[in-house]
C-alpha cells in the first residue's frame with residue numbers, strides 16, 4: 247500500500263501544477279473581499295479601498311452583478327466606471343477578481359428577448375428584478391452573454407491588475423428547474439444523443455410500465471416532478487433530466503470559459519463559485535475551469551451544530567467538507583464567499599458566536615485553500631439583502647465584529663508566512679490514513695426520486711460518514727469514480743445505489759491489492775439506468791461484501807430499534823439491511839430486537855490483501871458507524887487520532903490547526919515537543935490553536 251500511496255502522490259504532483267501556478271505558495275492563503283462599486287457613491291470608492299488595505303485585505307472582487315452598468319444599451323459597453331474602480335483598487339495594492347455578470351441580465355434584454363427567461367413547469371416565467379432568471383439553454387441568452395464576456399475579456403484580459411475571473415455567480419437556478427421551450431428542445435437532443443434509438447430510451451426508462459412507450463424522440467417531454475400529478479414518472483427519466491440540467495449548466499459555464507480564454511492572458515485564472523452543497527447542479531462537470539471555488543455560510547438557522555451554542559458555530563464538518571470536495575479536482579480551491587456576520591436569508595439569522603468567523607477562516611486555511619474572500623465589504627443600505635452584515639456597517643466605515651475577526655486573521659497569516667517552509671512533508675502517520683469518500687450525484691438524484699422512507703437523506707448520510715472520518719483526524723479527498731483509488735489506504739462509498747460491473751470490479755481489485763473499502767446499505771442495488779438487477783437482491787456486491795442481503799427494514803421516526811456493536815447498543819430507525827454472512831466472514835454488529843434479532847448488521851470480509859466492511863444500518867446519531875470506521879483503521883494497523891466532539895483538526899504546509907466547534911471548553915491533544923504558534927491547548931468555544 248505504501249508504494250501505491252507514493253505513486254498516488256506522484257500522480258497528484260504531475261496533474262496539478264497548472265492550477266497551482268496562479269498562486270504564490272509562500273503566501274499560503276490570500277484574503278479578499280467583495281465590493282460593488284456600482285452601488286456606492288464614486289466619491290467613497292477611494293476611502294473604501296483604503297479601508298480594505300488598512301484592514302489587511304490583499305484582493306477585491308467586482309462586477310459580478312453589473313451587466314446593466316457594463317452594457318446599459320444593447321451593444322454599447324461602458325467600462326469607464328469600472329476602470330476607475332480597478333485603478334483605485336490597484337492604488338491600494340488590491341488585486342482584482344473580475345466577474346462575468348451573466349447571473350443578472352438587464353431589463354432591456356428581458357423586454358426585447360423575453361424568451362430567455364427561465365420558465366416553471368406551470369408555464370409562469372421569471373420576471374426581471376431578481377437574478378439567475380436567464381435560461382442557460384436559450385441560444386439568444388448565450389449569444390448575449392458571450393458578446394458581453396468577449397468585450398469585457400478584451401478590455402481586461404491583459405490587465406496585470408486583474409488576478410483572475412469568476413464566471414457567473416453560484417451557477418444554479420437555486421433549486422428551480424427550467425422548463426422553457428429551449429430546455430425542452432435541448433433535452434430531446436440530449437436524449438437522442440445519449441440513447442440513439444427510441445427503443446433504447448424505452449428500455450432504459452422502463453416505459454413498458456404504465457403505458458409509457460414512446461415511438462419518437464419528438465414525443466418526449468421533461469417528466470413531471472414526482473407526485474405533481476400522481477405517482478412517480480419513470481425514476482430514471484427524472485434522473486436523466488437532472489443529469490441533463492447539470493450538463494446544461496456546465497455547458498453554459500464552459501462557453502464563458504472559452505470566450506474569456508480567447509482574449510485573456512494565461513496568467514489570469516478563470517473559476518466559478520459553486521454553492522458548497524447544492525445538488526441541482528454538479529460543479530465537477532466543469533473540469534475545464536482552472537479550478538473551482540465555493541461559497542460558504544455556516545450559520546443561517548439551518549444547523550444545530552454541537553451543543554447548545556452549535557447554531558451560532560455551524561456544523562464542524564461543513565467547511566472541511568467543501569475544502570475536501572473542491573480541492574481534489576485540480577489540487578487548488580478557494581472560498582469565494584465566506585459569511586461575514588449575520589445574513590438576511592436564513593429561516594432565522596442568529597448572531598454568530600464571538601470569534602467563530604476567525605475560526606472559519608482558519609478552517610478554510612487548514613483545508614489547503616489558496617484564497618479566502620468575504621462576502622461582502624459594506625452592509626447594503628437597500629435591495630434584497632438588507633440586514634446582511636459586511637466587514638463594515640451601514641455607515642460604510644465602522645468595522646463590524648466580522649471585519650475585526652478578518653483583520654485579526656490576516657495579521658496572524660502574515661506572521662505565519664514568516665514560518666513557511668516550502669514543501670513541508672505531510673506527517674507520515676497522518677498521510678497513512680488518507681481516505682477517499684466516493685461521490686456521484688446520480689446516487690443523490692436517484693434516491694431523491696424514490697426515497698423509500700421519508701427519513702432517507704442521502705446528502706445527510708454522506709456528510710455524516712465524512713464528519714465521522716474528520717472526527718478521527720483523517721485527511722479526506724472526496725472523489726469521483728474516475729479517480730485512481732490506490733493512493734488511498736481507505737475508501738468509503740456511502741449509500742452508493744447505482745453501480746455497474748466495472749465499478750464493482752474496481753472495488754474488488756482495490757481491496758485485493760490491500761485497500762480497505764467501506765460500503766453501506768443502499769449500495770449496488772441498481773444499475774446505471776436505475777433498474778434493479780435481474781438477480782437475487784444485492785447480488786451485485788454480495789461476493790464482495792461476503793454476505794447475502796436477505797431483507798431490509800425501515801421504521802418510523804418514533805420507533806427506536808437497537809443494534810449492538812462491540813457490546814454497545816445503538817438505536818436506529820431509518821434503514822437496516824439484514825445480512826447473512828458467508829462462511830469465514832466476520833459479523834461485527836447484530837440486531838438486538840425486532841423479529842430478526844441476532845441477525846448481522848455489519849460484516850467484515852477479508853478480500854486479497856485488503857478488506858471490505860459493509861455497514862447495513864443507519865443509526866440515529868451515526869455513532870455506531872464511527873466506531874465501525876475506527877475499527878477498520880485499527881484492524882488494518884492504521885492509527886487514528888480521535889478528537890473531542892466538535893473539534894476539527896487539519897494539517898497543511900507544516901502547520902496543525904485545531905478548531906473547537908463545540909459549545910464547551912476542550913483540551914486538544916498536542917504532542918509535548920510541538921511549538922504552539924497561536925492559541926493554547928485548552929480551547930474555548932470557537933477557539934483556534936495552531937502549532938508546528
Ligand code: GAL
Nearest residue numbers: 415416541543583589621631
Ligand atoms: C450567496 C450569493 C451572494 C449573496 C450571498 C448572501 O449565496 O452567492 O450573491 O446573495 O449569498 O449571503
